[in-house]
Amino acid sequence: MKKIAIFGSGSWGTAIALLLVRAGHRVSLIGIFSDEIDLMKRRKENVPYLPGVFLPDEILPTTDLAEIDAEAVFLVVPSHAVRESARLIKPYLRPGCIVVNAAKGLEENTHLRLSQALEEELPKHPIAVLSGPSHAEEVGRDVPTAVVVASEDISIAEAVQDLIMTSKFRVYTNRDIIGVELGGALKNIIALCTGILEGMNPRDNTKAALITRGLAEITRLGIAMGAERQTFSGLSGIGDLIVTCTSLHSRNLRAGRALGAGKPLEEVLREVGMVVEGVRATKVAYELSKKYAIPMPITEQAYKVLFEGLSPNEALANLMMRGKKHETEDMGILGL
Numbered sequence: 001m002k003k004i005a006i007f008g009s010g011s012w013g014t015a016i017a018l019l020l021v022r023a024g025h026r027v028s029l030i031g032i033f034s035d036e037i038d039l040m041k042r043r044k045e046n047v048p049y050l051p052g053v054f055l056p057d058e059i060l061p062t063t064d065l066a067e068i069d070a071e072a073v074f075l076v077v078p079s080h081a082v083r084e085s086a087r088l089i090k091p092y093l094r095p096g097c098i099v100v101n102a103a104k105g106l107e108e109n110t111h112l113r114l115s116q117a118l119e120e121e122l123p124k125h126p127i128a129v130l131s132g133p134s135h136a137e138e139v140g141r142d143v144p145t146a147v148v149v150a151s152e153d154i155s156i157a158e159a160v161q162d163l164i165m166t167s168k169f170r171v172y173t174n175r176d177i178i179g180v181e182l183g184g185a186l187k188n189i190i191a192l193c194t195g196i197l198e199g200m201n202p203r204d205n206t207k208a209a210l211i212t213r214g215l216a217e218i219t220r221l222g223i224a225m226g227a228e229r230q231t232f233s234g235l236s237g238i239g240d241l242i243v244t245c246t247s248l249h250s251r252n253l254r255a256g257r258a259l260g261a262g263k264p265l266e267e268v269l270r271e272v273g274m275v276v277e278g279v280r281a282t283k284v285a286y287e288l289s290k291k292y293a294i295p296m297p298i299t300e301q302a303y304k305v306l307f308e309g310l311s312p313n314e315a316l317a318n319l320m321m322r323g324k325k326h327e328t329e330d331m332g333i334l335g336l
Contacts, residue, residue, distance in 0.1 A: 001025055004163070005068050007089055008076035009036065009061065010274070011049035011136035012102060016074055018140050021058045022166050028060045028067035037061045049274075053140045068092035072100060072163060074130070075118070078275040079105025079185070082114045086121035093125060100149070100160055102130045104184035104240075105277045106284040111291070113181045126156045129177055130164075131184040132235035133243035135250070139169065146170040148235045150180035172235065179231030182222040184240055185281050186299075188252045190214030191244035192278035193302050195256020196312050206316075210298065211245050217296040221285065224292040252278040259305070260312050282306055297322060 002025045006013045009031030017027045031037045040046050040061040044054055060067070068089045077085045082103055093099070099122055107117050118127050132147030139145055149164075149171055151157040157173040165171040174180055190211060197207055218241075219232040231237055244250045255276045258268040269276060286303040289296040301315035 002072070002163070003028070003070045004072050004074070005030060005070035006074045006076055007068065007085055008074075008102075009033075009040070009046070009049075010076065011046070011140070013074070013076035014046040014050045014053070014055070015136035015140035016076060016102060016130075016164075017059045018053065018055070018142075019164055019166065019169055020074075021056055022142065022168070023164055025163070026058050026060075028062055028064075028070065030062055030065065030067055032063060034063050037063050050136060050140050065089065065092050069094055070097065072098045072160070074100045074102055076102045079103045079114060079277055080108060080275075080280065083107065083117045083121055086118050090122060093122070096125070098126050098128060098156060098159060100128045100130055104131060104181075104188065105281055106185050106288075108280050108284055111284055111288055113178065113185075115177055115181060126153060127151065128156050128160045129180055129184075130160070131180050131240065133239045135243065135247055137249045142168045144168050144170075146172065146235055146239075148172045148174050148180055150174040150177040150236070152177055174231065174234070174236075176228045176231045178225060179222050179227030180236040182225065182227055183218065183232055183234075183237040185277070186218040186221065186285055187214075187237075187241040187244050188276075188278035188281045189285055189299055189302055190218070190241060191250055191252035192256040192259075192276070192282065193298055194245040195250075195253040195258075196260035196302075196305070197256075197316075198253070199257040199260020199262075200312055200316070202316075207245070211241060214298050215241055217294075217298055221289060221292065221294045221296060224294050225288070251276050255279075265306060279306060 004020050004025045005028045006017050007030045009029050017029045020027045101114050115127050115129055128149055128151040130149055134145050134147050149157045149160045154175050161171045161173050251272055255268050255272050282302045285299045304310035305315050
């Protein structure tokens with residue numbers, strides 16, 4: 001039994017805490033809001049974020065940052081809070097402690113991947129990334145799930161694999177941390193767009209085309225940024241894309257549906273009540289596509305809908321009326 005700390009007590013942080021207990025560890029689940037933590041202690045349940053799932057005694061909900069002193073720390077916060085969270089926990093980390101980032105996104109101002117932000121803030125600590133199709137609502141209830149852990153040092157990824165793998169939670173390792181992170185971040189854009197389509201009430205053909213071509217443009221940008229093509233055919237690529245574009249648990253999908261039905265973005269974000277990562281990811285990916293001169297037509301239209309007032313119907317028409325293309329011509333440009 002090892003002592004593991006989780007910083008971030010939302011739905012995914014709570015689900016990972018439950019997973020680690022099933023793997024035989026004691027877990028400190030650290031949050032910053034004392035009222036939420038006190039409620040969790042009293043009810044043995046994360047009422048606002050993961051209701052109906054019992055929290056065993058091996059999970060210690062706390063606001064005490066000294067509990068960061070553990071053999072490994074999972075950082076489970078929204079993408080925009082990763083850097084500040086790293087600064088907050090840094091004084092409490094044991095030497096050589098592995099930091100596992102479970103957030104999926106890109107840093108908005110710097111355009112960095114989240115592991116790059118962590119490397120800047122925590123240069124003495126090995127960094128790993130956890131990604132793949134893994135909704136908290138299902139992991140929390142021990143539904144069979146498969147994910148990937150990535151690190152440039154494969155021994156670090158294997159150490160995390162050993163920590164969290166159970167009979168219901170299968171973990172693969174990958175050295176391509178760039179591809180794993182980009183797959184996890186960029187699929188939120190396509191899920192948001194899939195939701196917009198559903199809000200407009202088109203049919204299955206349209207959604208299938210969007211998801212397929214969405215994967216194509218994710219792959220194009222990923223390869224331009226140094227990722228390996230095959231990663232996007234794996235759990236953090238097509239796997240996470242499928243679940244986020246189809247699941248009732250997907251916040252990006254729910255937000256997109258409301259946008260497609262005509263609600264303004266600010267109202268949608270208030271109604272969802274939790275972070276919709278696809279909104280920030282759209283802005284960053286759009287700017288990255290310009291930087292790397294990579295065509296990302298779906299992302300471009302999403303950007304115009306979210307930030308420039310374009311209607312979803314106009315965006316769909318723009319996508320359908322693009323110039324004629326060969327299906328694999330962009331892959332040839334990238335040497336694929």
